[in-house]
Amino acid sequence: MHHCQTLLQAARIVTQDAQRRVLSNAALAIDQGIIVDIGPSAELSSRWQADSCLHLEDRLVLPGLVNAHTHAAMTILRGLADDMPLMDWLQQRIFPVEQRLTPRLVRLGSLLGFAEMLRTGITACTDMYIFENAVLEAADQAGIRCLAGEGVFAFPSAACAQPSAALTVTRELAAQYQGHERLRVAVMPHSVYTTTPEILAACRDLAQELNLPLHMHLSETQEETRLCQEAHGRRPVDYCHNLGLLDLPCSLAHVVDVNSAEVATLRQHGVVVVHNPSSNMKLASGTAPVTEMLEQGLTVALGTDGAASNNRLSVFTEMRRAALLHKLRTANPVSMPAQAALDMATLAGAAALGDARLGSLEKGKAADCVALDISEPNMLPLHNEASQLVYAATGMETRLTMVGGEIVYQDGRFTRFDYPALCAEICDLRAFLWRAAGLA
Amino acid sequence: MHHCQTLLQAARIVTQDAQRRVLSNAALAIDQGIIVDIGPSAELSSRWQADSCLHLEDRLVLPGLVNAHTHAAMTILRGLADDMPLMDWLQQRIFPVEQRLTPRLVRLGSLLGFAEMLRTGITACTDMYIFENAVLEAADQAGIRCLAGEGVFAFPSAACAQPSAALTVTRELAAQYQGHERLRVAVMPHSVYTTTPEILAACRDLAQELNLPLHMHLSETQEETRLCQEAHGRRPVDYCHNLGLLDLPCSLAHVVDVNSAEVATLRQHGVVVVHNPSSNMKLASGTAPVTEMLEQGLTVALGTDGAASNNRLSVFTEMRRAALLHKLRTANPVSMPAQAALDMATLAGAAALGDARLGSLEKGKAADCVALDISEPNMLPLHNEASQLVYAATGMETRLTMVGGEIVYQDGRFTRFDYPALCAEICDLRAFLWRAAGLA
Known part of the structure; x- marks a missing residue:
């Protein structure tokens, strides 16, 4: 058994690797912000001992x-x-x-x-x-x-x-x-x-x-x-x-x-x-x-x-x-x-962006990924992943966003800042912006 | 006090009436599937006794x-x-x-x-x-x-x-x-x-x-x-x-x-x-x-x-x-x-559709309406309602859908049928559809 910080298990992983593989029942092993392994969920579970497991078995995961x-x-x-x-x-x-x-x-x-x-x-x-x-x-x-x-x-x-x-x-x-x-x-x-x-x-x-x-x-x-x-x-x-x-x-x-x-x-x-x-x-x-x-x-x-x-x-x-x-x-x-x-x-x-770590989910790449809810009506049935992502998804199906192995958004919550407080500050700008734009 | 079945209170109501009015802190009184009153929330609350109150004070409501x-x-x-x-x-x-x-x-x-x-x-x-x-x-x-x-x-x-x-x-x-x-x-x-x-x-x-x-x-x-x-x-x-x-x-x-x-x-x-x-x-x-x-x-x-x-x-x-x-x-x-x-x-x-009851939220029209979550990041700030609905909203901000005064969708749940069971049936069709399309 190897050790890693996070094991992420998903229904599908759209890798965007050279063969554009889509893996079913697959996992990512993540350590220090980097993908250290990718493959069938069962294999990775037996190979990696993780500090935390992300069970996204009802999600589709793609590169950020x-x-x-x-x-x-x-x-x-x-x-x-x-x-x-x-x-x-x-x-x-x-x-x-x-x-x-x-x-x-x-x-x-x-x-x-x-x-x-x-x-x-x-x-x-x-x-x-x-x-x-x-x-x-x-x-x-x-x-x-x-x-x-x-x-x-x-x-x-x-x-x-x-x-x-x-x-x-x-x-x-x-x-x-x-x-x-x-x-x-x-x-x-x-x-x-x-x-x-x-x-x-x-x-x-x-x-x-x-x-x-x-x-x-x-x-x-x-x-x-x-x-x-x-x-x-x-x-x-x-x-x-x-x-x-x-x-x-x-x-x-x-x-x-x-x-x-x-x-x-x-x-x-x-x-x-x-x-x-x-x-x-x-x-x-x-x-x-x-x-x-x-x-x-x-x-x-x-x-x-x-x-x-x-x-x-x-x-x-x-x-x-x-x-x-x-x-x-x-x-x-x-x-x-x-x-x-x-x-x-x-x-x-x-x-x-001139950043070769990004753009695909492969061993050695940055752990920047997104998990979508594929039980929303517009995501069913899932005949073709690329088609679904481009033609059917709106982006609002995103349930988890990870940058460099860190969860920055999950299920309505931003992890690194106070979103409700931001909303309140934004609403307070209205009068200033209208005056500045000559609307009030 | 008059009686109605439902009083729906919202942050904004986009009426689509002849003047294209947008009402703030407004309400709809609904009875027998029909809008029986529309106006400021405070006024309608004092005028109508409702069997049930829908508190959508953080939502924008528009015609279905x-x-x-x-x-x-x-x-x-x-x-x-x-x-x-x-x-x-x-x-x-x-x-x-x-x-x-x-x-x-x-x-x-x-x-x-x-x-x-x-x-x-x-x-x-x-x-x-x-x-x-x-x-x-x-x-x-x-x-x-x-x-x-x-x-x-x-x-x-x-x-x-x-x-x-x-x-x-x-x-x-x-x-x-x-x-x-x-x-x-x-x-x-x-x-x-x-x-x-x-x-x-x-x-x-x-x-x-x-x-x-x-x-x-x-x-x-x-x-x-x-x-x-x-x-x-x-x-x-x-x-x-x-x-x-x-x-x-x-x-x-x-x-x-x-x-x-x-x-x-x-x-x-x-x-x-x-x-x-x-x-x-x-x-x-x-x-x-x-x-x-x-x-x-x-x-x-x-x-x-x-x-x-x-x-x-x-x-x-x-x-x-x-x-x-x-x-x-x-x-x-x-x-x-x-x-x-x-x-x-x-x-x-x-x-x-040849149905004059639809298309706007006005007294005498059908109570067909939709409530959107306006706290999603893409819905902020709310400078102009029509612009926000057309250019910024995806539709996935919908939190409640009402047809003829009846809630048919709310917060992820369809009220009149078993959506998870439907998903399972849809998934089971995959093999048949692939064979029929000559893909497998």
């Missing part, structure tokens, strides 16, 4: 999903501005509130966002916002994995008067979280249309100096392409390529308005694209050519974007939406099968 | 949603065939199973489908299938409202060897359920491409004779239009118009491949269109021009279609998908605002 592009703090803006023209939405509602944000508001909004993610099966995310120190505090409190970065803009944010200040924050956060088990820092210029070539070059240099990855919005709309061509004489991908940004470990959000030459450029540089189908639909940005990207061998992950443009932070929602959207776009019901969508939400998400 | 096109029994096929070309999907998987269906299988599948609907806030539906007597039995067992009809085909179904037999079944069911509080019968020819002009004329005559509404699939794909033009020299809308079908009280599912003249024809005849965005995306059928339909004054409801082409039976999912899809299609983020989607799921659904 990865939300590879979000702005968790924007959760406090959910429903504050919808169904508006893009510029009115930004200038009349979002920007006025964002100019009045404080670290406390960002921490509260982020904690609510992380709560929603853990509640719906997400164990890791990439987050870009302002006051990112407060976001990281919230991530630590919630227990989620997070690749975080202070948004760098040419204009002042509520957090940083100048882009250099945002880079200083990035440098400080990178030092503070160096070697952290769950939290990492990236350089995050907001986009080509909110920065200058000099700012992007400074971002590149900082990322190189500190060996940090880079994450930014790119080619979100045709309008962005037009502005980039007007200002810099190049389309966004070419512009970033020319500035050397694509030579860094790099993930790019949206990537809607790209042609096949640009897709080839991104693939050659090993860039990970983060597809945000809900946000792109809600803001009427267009549809990223994801099937062509996948055919060309590009790695494509999924993101929820922020709650002001989604309004959910659920990768289950994005999996299903991606699978359906690309069938419609290509007029082919075979496009984007369920397994491809599940791969985007797990393995490609791990690639987007 | 209407699923205006489904095949509930197909729930047993969920996940059995996905990501396949349409004809392979139908001919290799769906039809072979459907040829081996029995009343018992249809009853079990329907009961599971109705369980999913009640669990996710649906209180009424239009159902077309075979062995519809078994569907109606299941609807009665579950307590859902249902407008049901035996599918009429030119070829034999497992239930009916000939179309005339399906019409006989329709006649018998209409007699059996005459005057039933929740269950009604319609004439349901399957589609133009699975019937003949003679069959459609016989359907029309029966509907006229028995004063029944008519429901069918129409203009689902460009291929259907092509076939109809080839066989009958007319496009589907014109073909049905010519046969007098549109003169009946009539709801038509899908209506994807239509031009503006056809939309005008449908509007002139008071036809209700049932939009099925998930199914149309999953089968790559195309996108119905719903924004143009609404602009022209057509009534458009929402449907889930069956679980083999969705794979959920949730009108929350369809609301959100419709709102996002039409923003993308029209390249305009103002298209299909949240309130329009909510109207489709409630008031237009009532019109589709």
